[in-house]
Amino acid sequence: MKSETIMRFAVRFYIGVFFVYLFTPLIIMGLATFNDSRFPTVSPWKGATLKWFEALAQDGAMWTALWTSVVVAAGVLVVAVPVGICCALFLSTVQGKGKTFLYSLMMSPLLTPGVIVGISTLIFWKGLSVSGGVFLTVVAQTTFIAAYVMLMVLARLQRFDRTLENAALSLGATQWQAFRRILLPYLKPAIFSAAAIAFLQSFENYNTTLFVKGYDTTLTVYIASKVRTGLTPAVNALGLVMISVTILLAVIYEVKRRREQSMNG
Amino acid sequence: MFSQLKARFGSGLAVGIIGMIAIWLIGLVILPQLLMVDYSFRPNLLPADIGGPKDVYSLTNYETLFGNHIHLKIFFKTIWSSVLVTGLTLVVSYPIAFYLAKVATPQKAALCLLLLIIPFWINEILRTFSWYIILAYKGPLNALLLGLGFIDRPIRFLSGDGGVLIGMVYAYILFMIFPIYNAIESLDTNQIKAARNLGAGWIRTHWRVVIPHAKPGIATGCIMTFMLAAGSYAVPALLGSPGSRWFTQIIYNWFFEGGDWNQGAAYAFLLLIICIGFIALVMRIFKVGLGDIAK
Numbered sequence: 001m002k003s004e005t006i007m008r009f010a011v012r013f014y015i016g017v018f019f020v021y022l023f024t025p026l027i028i029m030g031l032a033t034f035n036d037s038r039f040p041t042v043s044p045w046k047g048a049t050l051k052w053f054e055a056l057a058q059d060g061a062m063w064t065a066l067w068t069s070v071v072v073a074a075g076v077l078v079v080a081v082p083v084g085i086c087c088a089l090f091l092s093t094v095q096g097k098g099k100t101f102l103y104s105l106m107m108s109p110l111l112t113p114g115v116i117v118g119i120s121t122l123i124f125w126k127g128l129s130v131s132g133g134v135f136l137t138v139v140a141q142t143t144f145i146a147a148y149v150m151l152m153v154l155a156r157l158q159r160f161d162r163t164l165e166n167a168a169l170s171l172g173a174t175q176w177q178a179f180r181r182i183l184l185p186y187l188k189p190a191i192f193s194a195a196a197i198a199f200l201q202s203f204e205n206y207n208t209t210l211f212v213k214g215y216d217t218t219l220t221v222y223i224a225s226k227v228r229t230g231l232t233p234a235v236n237a238l239g240l241v242m243i244s245v246t247i248l249l250a251v252i253y254e255v256k257r258r259r260e261q262s263m264n265g
Numbered sequence: 266m267f268s269q270l271k272a273r274f275g276s277g278l279a280v281g282i283i284g285m286i287a288i289w290l291i292g293l294v295i296l297p298q299l300l301m302v303d304y305s306f307r308p309n310l311l312p313a314d315i316g317g318p319k320d321v322y323s324l325t326n327y328e329t330l331f332g333n334h335i336h337l338k339i340f341f342k343t344i345w346s347s348v349l350v351t352g353l354t355l356v357v358s359y360p361i362a363f364y365l366a367k368v369a370t371p372q373k374a375a376l377c378l379l380l381l382i383i384p385f386w387i388n389e390i391l392r393t394f395s396w397y398i399i400l401a402y403k404g405p406l407n408a409l410l411l412g413l414g415f416i417d418r419p420i421r422f423l424s425g426d427g428g429v430l431i432g433m434v435y436a437y438i439l440f441m442i443f444p445i446y447n448a449i450e451s452l453d454t455n456q457i458k459a460a461r462n463l464g465a466g467w468i469r470t471h472w473r474v475v476i477p478h479a480k481p482g483i484a485t486g487c488i489m490t491f492m493l494a495a496g497s498y499a500v501p502a503l504l505g506s507p508g509s510r511w512f513t514q515i516i517y518n519w520f521f522e523g524g525d526w527n528q529g530a531a532y533a534f535l536l537l538i539i540c541i542g543f544i545a546l547v548m549r550i551f552k553v554g555l556g557d558i559a560k
Binding site for chain 1: 266269275277285286294295297304377380384390392394395397398399401404408488493495517526529533
């Protein structure tokens with residue numbers, strides 16, 4: 001029994017250390033925003049200030065980059081979500097030879113380093129005289145984000161009861177009606193979460209975007225360039241805003257999930 | 266295959282589905298990759314010479330790497346460091362994944378999972394940047410260690426590969442935890458209890474019962490982590506120093522500073538081959554198929 005107690009304590013301790021490790025960087029980054037220092041740090045502490053938020057708000061290039069990111073992410077959503085759904089429908093319907101091969105092919109963008117997705121897209125479109133920019137960024141990101149959407153939709157599709165569809169068909173619904181009224185509503189939650197993930201993936205992508213962005217700059221690329229040149233705590237202010245939005249979204253998601261759970265149970 | 270689709274969705278929708286998939290797979294996935302490989306075997310020519318007598322296939326672009334000691338060293342260092350990152354991440358992740366799947370109560374596990382996901386909804390750049398602050402020469406970690414009397418003078422964390430490794434483990438840990446968590450969760454807890462009742466110690470229980478069951482998850486996690494580490498540009502660019510360049514940075518320089526895309530394509534293809542090789546190796550070691558990956 002005694003070794004069991006020690007074991008339990010060790011596990012608790014490890015989990016505690018792990019979560020400290022997970023969150024300390026974010027807390028430090030947040031704190032550095034308020035430090036009245038020219039350079040982002042928390043040591044030494046030079047007094048509290050809010051001036052870096054002001055500096056951020058006046059940063060025109062940042063707002064342009066933010067807008068570019070939103071446009072790119074919206075473009076990716078419009079293309080990657082339907083493609084991902086189609087792949088999931090295809091995989092859940094067909095049987096037989098070649099399916100494993102096609103599945104591997106559809107998965108391959110996720111197993112390819114992001115820089116290579118960017119490079120191959122850049123080279124391919126150069127042949128068609130299209131150079132880097134918002135359009136290519138959308139294309140390159142769609143290449144692998146569609147695979148994420150596919151996986152998420154497929155996970156839900158695998159729990160779908162096909163007899164529901166057959167019932168609709170034998171009751172006289174057309175195939176389109178059965179799809180529209182039965183399958184699509186069933187998939188809706190998965191489609192929404194896939195869309196959210198797709199948006200996030202697009203928004204935070206760096207490795208792929210870097211190669212295909214041309215002269216356009218997304219927010220992530222902008223932050224990276226700021227970190228490497230001209231680093232001020234305004235970057236932290238931006239980071240803090242993004243972290244706050246993220247945590248807010250996570251809390252909303254969790255509250256909603258709990259409410260649904262208590263309604264179902 | 267088309268007939269199966271048509272039987273379920275009708276011909277209109279079936280054509281749409283096939284069409285979307287075809288455009289994506291052919292236009293975005295297959296052709297660009299093939300063209301990149303094609304590019305890598307051609308010389309870098311002026312636009313006027315393309316298609317002319319000088320435009321012949323050769324291995325010149327690949328010979329460049331093997332003739333350049335610095336690039337070759339960085340190439341192997343990138344592979345080795347990525348293996349190291351993968352190993353470290355696995356060691357850190359496994360206990361967490363096991364705890365979440367088998368020890369914690371469902372409510373606790375749900376909360377922990379949410380806490381895990383939050384940092385990963387935040388930009389990779391920002392996460393890496395926060396390590397940049399922590400590990401800086403005059404940063405809080407050095408201040409803490411000095412204050413506690415562990416060290417006499419600050420450590421230059423960011424001048425070698427150490428900072429890059431720490432940043433990468435942090436950045437990719439979720440890609441390791443989740444597949445392993447999913448795999449362990451599907452293990453029947455009674456099997457663990459049985460092993461314990463029959464006298465197996467904790468280590469033996471993990472080695473003989475839990476780990477064999479979690480193999481596909483471990484394989485997926487290792488593949489994802491290695492691929493992300495070897496292909497990372499952000500982390501080495503932010504946490505590395507000129508002396509600790511990553512292979513992706515060399516590739517980037519060929520494209521945007523050297524202006525030799527053919528050379529860059531050859532380097533990129535080598536990186537891809539390494540990743541494919543690693544995937545094949547992991548699948549062989551863990552004896553799992555492609556179908557088991559990323560489930």
